Structure formats: C-alpha cells, structure tokens
Amino acid sequence: MVPLYSTLALGGVPLVADLARKMIHLEFGSDLLAGASIVTSVVLGEYLVGSIVVLMLSGGTALEHFATRRASSVLEALAQRMPQTGHRRRGGQIREVQLDEVMPGDTLVVRPHEICPVDGSVIEGHGAMDEAYLTGEPFTISKAPGTQVLSGAINGDTALVIVAEKLAVDSRYAKIMRVMHASEQNRPRLRRLGDRLGAWYTPLAVGLAGVSWAASGESHRFLAVMVVATPCPLLIAIPVAVIGAISLAARRSIIIKNAGVLEQVDTCRTLIFDKTGTLTYGRPALTGIACAPDFDRNEALQKAASLEVYSKHPLAGAITAAANEAMIPLESVSHVSEKPGEGLSGIVGGRRVRITGRKALAGRLAALPPAAAGLECLVLIDDRLAAAFQFRDTPRHDTHSFLRHLRPRHQVSKVILLSGDRESEVRYLAESFGIEEVHAEKSPEEKLAIVTGETRRARTLFVGDGINDAPGLLAATVGVAFGAHSDITSEAAGAVILETSLRKVDELIHIGRRMRGVALESAVGGMALSVIGMIAAGFGYLPPIAGAVAQEIIDLVAVLNALRVALPPRDLTDF
Numbered sequence: 001m002v003p004l005y006s007t008l009a010l011g012g013v014p015l016v017a018d019l020a021r022k023m024i025h026l027e028f029g030s031d032l033l034a035g036a037s038i039v040t041s042v043v044l045g046e047y048l049v050g051s052i053v054v055l056m057l058s059g060g061t062a063l064e065h066f067a068t069r070r071a072s073s074v075l076e077a078l079a080q081r082m083p084q085t086g087h088r089r090r091g092g093q094i095r096e097v098q099l100d101e102v103m104p105g106d107t108l109v110v111r112p113h114e115i116c117p118v119d120g121s122v123i124e125g126h127g128a129m130d131e132a133y134l135t136g137e138p139f140t141i142s143k144a145p146g147t148q149v150l151s152g153a154i155n156g157d158t159a160l161v162i163v164a165e166k167l168a169v170d171s172r173y174a175k176i177m178r179v180m181h182a183s184e185q186n187r188p189r190l191r192r193l194g195d196r197l198g199a200w201y202t203p204l205a206v207g208l209a210g211v212s213w214a215a216s217g218e219s220h221r222f223l224a225v226m227v228v229a230t231p232c233p234l235l236i237a238i239p240v241a242v243i244g245a246i247s248l249a250a251r252r253s254i255i256i257k258n259a260g261v262l263e264q265v266d267t268c269r270t271l272i273f274d275k276t277g278t279l280t281y282g283r284p285a286l287t288g289i290a291c292a293p294d295f296d297r298n299e300a301l302q303k304a305a306s307l308e309v310y311s312k313h314p315l316a317g318a319i320t321a322a323a324n325e326a327m328i329p330l331e332s333v334s335h336v337s338e339k340p341g342e343g344l345s346g347i348v349g350g351r352r353v354r355i356t357g358r359k360a361l362a363g364r365l366a367a368l369p370p371a372a373a374g375l376e377c378l379v380l381i382d383d384r385l386a387a388a389f390q391f392r393d394t395p396r397h398d399t400h401s402f403l404r405h406l407r408p409r410h411q412v413s414k415v416i417l418l419s420g421d422r423e424s425e426v427r428y429l430a431e432s433f434g435i436e437e438v439h440a441e442k443s444p445e446e447k448l449a450i451v452t453g454e455t456r457r458a459r460t461l462f463v464g465d466g467i468n469d470a471p472g473l474l475a476a477t478v479g480v481a482f483g484a485h486s487d488i489t490s491e492a493a494g495a496v497i498l499e500t501s502l503r504k505v506d507e508l509i510h511i512g513r514r515m516r517g518v519a520l521e522s523a524v525g526g527m528a529l530s531v532i533g534m535i536a537a538g539f540g541y542l543p544p545i546a547g548a549v550a551q552e553i554i555d556l557v558a559v560l561n562a563l564r565v566a567l568p569p570r571d572l573t574d575f
Contacts, residue, residue, distance in 0.1 A: 040223045041544070082152065082174075086117040089161065099168040106164045116153045119171045120162040121146060127158030146336030146346065147310045201527050205229035205534060212538035220544060224537035228547040229530055236555070237522035237562040244566030245515035252572070253499040254508050255483075261494040265478050265512040268461035270454050271412050274469050275419035275426055277482060277500060279399050279433060284315060284375050284391035286322040291387045292369075298328055300387035304355055304379050306330040306348045311338055315377055318391055343377075354380040361385075374425045393425070395432060398575070402502040403433055405575035410509060416454065418447055418462075418472070447472040463505055480505060507572040518565050526558035 038054060087109040088097045094109055099117055102108065107123070110116050116129065126144050131153045143149065149162055151171035168174060209225035212218075246256045256262060276282050289297050305323030308316035310333065323330065331349035338344045343356025355377055358368060368378070368385070375391040396402075406412035416437045419426045426440035439450055448471035454460050455477055462469070462476035473479030473493045481493035482500045497504045533550050536542045542550060 040226055083115050083117050087111065102164050102168055104164055104166060108162050108164055110149075110155045110160045110162060112155060112157050112159055114155050116149050116151050116155060116162070117171075118151050118164045118168050119149065119166045120164045121148050122160050123163050124161035125158055127160050128156040129153040129160075130156070141312060142309045144310050144333055144336055146334075146338075148338075201229075204531070208531075208534050208538055215538075216540065218540075221538060221540060224542055224544045224547045225534045227544050228533035228537050228542065228551050230551050230555075237526060237558040238519045240559055240562040241515055241519035241522060241565045244563060245511055247566045248568055249495075249508065249511050251568070252504065252507055252511070253497065254504060254511070255496045255498065256494075257496065258494040261478050261480075261508075262512040262515050264459065265461060265495075265509050266410070266516065268459045268478055269412055270414045270416065270458045270460045271406060272416045272418050272451060272454065272460055272462040272472070272476065274464035275417060275421055275429060276393060277465050278463050279417070279502075280393040280395050280429065282393070282500070283317045284393040286318045286389055287374070287392050288390040289387050290369055290390070292385050295381065295386040297387070298326070300379050300381070301326065302328045302331065303348045303351065303353045303381055303386070304389070306333050307336070307344055307346050307353050307355060309333070310336045310346070311344050313338075313344065315375065315389075315391060316344075319389065352382050354383075356380070371422075374428070375421070393429065395429065396502055398502050399433060401575045402506065403435070405506075409574050413458070414454075416450075418442060418450060420444075420447070444469070444471050448475055451475045480508065503573055506575060510572045510574070514569070515565050518562060522558045522562040525561070526554055529554045529557075 083099070085096050085098055086102050087094050088102065089095075089107045089109055102118055108117065108120070122143050122145050124145065126142075128142050129149060131141055131150055141147075141153075143160055149160070151168070151174065205225065209222045209229070212225050213222035242259050242262065245262050246259065249256050249262075273279050289300060291297050291300055301319070301323050305320045305328065308319045309330065334347045336344070336346040343354055343360055345352070345354040347353070357377060358371065361368065361378060361380075369388045375393060377389050377391075378385060379387045379389065403415060406415065414437065415435050416439065417426060417430045417433070417435045418439045420442055421440060423440040427438055430436075430438045439446075442450065447469060451460060451462055451472040452475045455475060459477040461478045461480065462472050463480045463482070464473055465482055469481070470493075473481060478495070479493045480495045480497060483496045483498045495508060497508070530551065533542060533547060533554065537547045
C-alpha cells in the first residue's frame with residue numbers, strides 16, 4: 001500500500017490542489033474530471049484506481065514533453081549554431097571574450113568562415129557574407145567598410161573587422177531565437193478549443209456517472225464512469241497537435257509567433273497582398289537610364305553599380321546586373337553609408353556618389369526630370385544629378401497560378417492589392433495578375449484603415465514585408481510577414497516566412513487546415529471512444545481498474561494520432 005499512498009500523495013495532491021485553486025477562481029476546465037476521479041477513488045478506498053489515474057495523467061504529460069522536445073529540435077539546432085564567444089580587438093591585441101561581454105562600440109574580428117556573433121558594420125576589409133540562413137535569399141552579400149553585418153551570417157574567405165552596434169541579446173539572431181521559444185508556448189486559441197469541447201463533455205460525463213450510481217445503487221459505478229471519462233484527449237492531444245504543427249512549419253521556414261494563426265488561417269476569405277517582394281520578386285529589372293547633360297550613360301551605370309554591390313536594396317541587384325551584362329568594370333569603393341530615408345552613398349573612384357529617391361531630393365535640386373511610370377532612383381555624382389534609372393518589377397513565377405487557385409481551393413472570395421508604390425506601377429501589375437481591387441500610394445495609416453474595414457466584413461489574411469505594413473498586419477485576422485527584408489521580431493505578424501515564396505503561404509494554409517483537422521479528430525474521436533467506455537462502465541461491464549486501463553489505451557491512440565501533425569505529408573501545396 002505504501003507505493004499507492006506515495007503516488008497519491010506526491011502526484012495526486014498537487015493536482016487536486018491546483019484544480020481547487022482553479023475552482024476558487026471560477027476556472028472550470030475539462031481537467032476537473034481527472035481531479036474528481038482521484039478524489040472519488042480515495043473516498044471509496046480504491047487507492048489502486050486513483051494511482052492509475054495519477055499515473056495516466058503523468059504519462060500523458062510525459063508524452064506532451066516528448067512532443068515538445070521533438071518540436072524543439074529546430075530551436076536546439078539554432079542555439080547550437082550560434083557562437084558563444086567573439087574576438088575583440090583592443091590596443092592591437094585580439095582576445096576571445098564571451099558574447100555577453102561585447103558592448104556596442106567594441107571592435108571585433110570575424111575570421112574566415114566564422115559565424116558573425118553580433119549585428120554591426122564593417123570598418124576594415126572587403127569580403128562577403130552568406131545571409132541565406134537569416135533571410136532565405138540564396139546569395140551572398142558583398143561587404144566593405146560601412147556596410148552592415150548580421151549576427152548568424154557566415155563569413156566568406158576574408159577576415160573582416162567590424163564594430164558592434166548592438167548587444168548580443170538584441171541581435172537579429174537572438175531575436176529569432178526568442179520568437180521561436182515564444183511560439184511554442186503561445187497556444188491560447190487551441191486551448192480554448194479544448195475547453196469548448198469540454199464544456200459539453202464534462203457535464204455529459206458527470207451526468208452518466210450520476211445516473212449509473214442512482215440506477216444501480218453502486219457508488220463504484222460512479223467511479224468507473226469518471227475514470228473512463230478522464231479527458232486526456234482534450235488535455236494532451238490538442239496541444240500535441242499544435243506543437244507538431246509549429247515544428248513542421250519551422251522545418252518549412254515558417255515561424256509561428258501566435259498559434260492562433262494555425263486555427264484561423266484556413267478560414268480567411270479575404271486575402272490582401274503588398275506588392276513589392278510579395279507578389280513580385282522585389283528584384284526589379286533596369287529598363288532605362290535618362291542621363292543629365294555632361295554625363296555619360298556608362299559612367300553613371302559604372303558609378304552606381306560599383307556602389308550598389310554593397311547594398312541589399314531591391315533595386316541594387318538590377319543595377320549591378322545591368323553593369324555585368326554591359327561588361328562595365330566596377331571601381332573601388334569606400335566610406336559606404338546607407339541611412340534610412342537618405343539612400344546609399346559612398347566614394348567611388350575618388351568621386352562622391354549618392355543614389356536616392358525623388359522625395360529625398362525635393363527642394364534640394366533646381367530641377368528634376370519628369371517622373372516616369374514604374375520604379376525609379378536618381379544618381380548624383382559630386383552632388384550633381386547624373387541620371388535617373390527606371391525599373392520594372394517582375395512578378396513571381398508562381399503568382400498567377402497561386403492567385404487562380406485561391407477561390408476554388410480555399411474558398412477565397414476577394415483578393416486585394418494594397419501598396420504604397422505609385423499608381424501606374426501597381427495597376428500595371430494588378431492587371432497582369434487579374435486583381436480587380438487595387439489601392440496604390442497608400443501610407444501605413446491608410447493601409448491600416450483599409451485592412452480594418454475589410455476585417456470587419458470578413459476574416460482577412462494580409463501578406464506583407466513586416467515594415468511599412470506592420471499596422472495592417474496587426475489589424476488583419478492573420479498577418480503574415482515575409483522575413484527576407486524585414487525585422488523578424490515585428491510584433492505585428494502572427495507568422496513570419498523566412499523564404500520569400502508564395503508557395504510557403506499556401507503551405508501555411510495547409511499546415512493550419514491539417515493541424516485543426518487532426519486536433520479535432522484526436523479530441524472528438526478520443527471522447528467518442530470514452531463515451532462508449534462510460535456507457536459500458538455504467539452498465540457494470542467495466543470495473544474502475546479496467547476502465548482506467550481502457551482510458552489509457554484511448555489516450556495513447558489519441559495522442560499518437562495527434563503526433564501525425566509533425567510528420568510532413570507528401571505535398572503541402574495544391575497549385
């Protein structure tokens with residue numbers, strides 16, 4: 001008897017005490033059935049039955065912890081990948097220090113093929129860093145004095161000297177880790193789903209137990225029904241399904257910040273898209289160069305391309321690609337600067353070059369060339385306007401097929417293109433996509449008003465870049481941010497897609513649909529089997545101990561079924 005008493009004292013008492021606390025605060029959940037079973041078994045002297053219920057719940061909790069560990073494998077890989085030390089240079093001496101000792105302003109040496117430990121900027125050296133792990137982009141970014149570096153990026157063949165601009169805990173990589181950890185614990189909506197199912201299941205179980213006791217006059221039948229009714233499919237199967245979906249999404253380069261996204265994403269009937277980098281590649285092609293007098297086309301292209309090598313702006317690739325195609329040699333660059341709102345500047349071949357937008361130069365130059373349709377940037381050489389570059393953005397190769405499949409496959413009733421870009425460019429692309437409702441040249445405040453209005457009428461899914469679209473992402477039913485050119489810690493988005501692909505948006509919808517289906521299947525199926533067991537117990541065919549064993553089998557089946565969510569199906573898209 002000592003083992004039974006110990007099990008009830010060490011396992012049952014804390015559980016019942018926690019349930020009593022919830023009852024005092026009027027928090028009635030489906031786990032009350034488990035507490036009632038334990039208390040009833042002790043009152044009736046069925047210590048073995050009570051111990052089995054305690055062990056059953058403990059075993060279910062262990063299964064949930066196991067699932068959590070499996071889902072956390074992505075987190076563990078991220079954590080193990082990040083260096084714990086950096087090479088700080090002071091007074092000509094290089095010393096290895098812990099990352100928490102690195103302060104903004106410290107000088108660090110990043111050796112060849114090392115992982116950059118903190119966010120900062122290059123002060124010595126020329127090279128390249130692979131940022132694909134952070135941005136999803138399949139190419140390296142050239143680095144020179146003045147260019148930014150991100151923690152987690154892999155250095156190339158050349159050592160770089162950088163100055164730290166943030167603490168390690170505030171770096172981009174550390175923020176990704178915090179978001180991933182928070183995503184596993186943020187499961188409020190599906191927890192409420194379990195409580196909603198338990199709202200009818202709990203009184204049904206208590207009613208069957210009471211009727212069985214009253215009809216037979218045997219208190220042990222009440223206990224038998226309550227034991228079989230212990231709702232582990234609700235308490236464990238649903239969160240296991242959520243954790244599995246978060247794990248599967250992470251392996252597909254989708255970070256779930258709010259698990260409510262998984263429940264709601266497949267129910268959205270209005271889809272709203274930003275344009276640049278969402279429906280398009282965000283890598284426009286250079287279509288024209290309008291040069292000012294006294295400046296040559298090739299000279300303007302050479303200066304601009306030499307400087308744009310060190311930028312991650314969407315127009316940079318188009319300029320460098322045009323220079324490569326024209327076989328124009330690039331010049332040496334120094335003093336690179338790219339401040340928000342001011343554009344890109346630097347010294348190229350001994351001349352001061354600046355690449356910026358029309359708004360930044362308004363009122364500063366005597367005359368500006370007439371605005372052309374599409375995207376543009378202006379090139380200044382030694383503070384004189386040298387040329388205006390015109391661009392056209394390219395739709396993603398799968399944009400048409402993705403948009404076409406939304407209505408028949410996902411019952412989407414409305415698609416909206418919402419952008420801050422110029423009207424002519426937005427409408428040109430909208431017509432090629434077949435999108436009828438277009439909102440162009442909208443500020444973040446105007447985007448917020450539009451998304452809020454649409455969300456009042458129907459559930460909305462808004463896909464944007466997570467920066468200017470942040471208010472809209474927050475207002476939508478589900479906000480999804482592409483993470484290639486934005487801060488992944490934006491609190492606005494419920495999910496962040498690291499690989500900028502519309503196929504990933506479709507995968508997210510399918511992961512949510514599959515998770516909800518499997519969670520309901522596990523919970524409802526488990527409860528249905530429990531009801532059959534309760535009826536059998538009520539008629540006396542299942543004594544308390546046999547009922548506990550039967551319920552354990554039901555729980556195991558429900559949880560194992562829920563674990564299927566983490567297993568990737570053959571295909572997660574349907575277009």
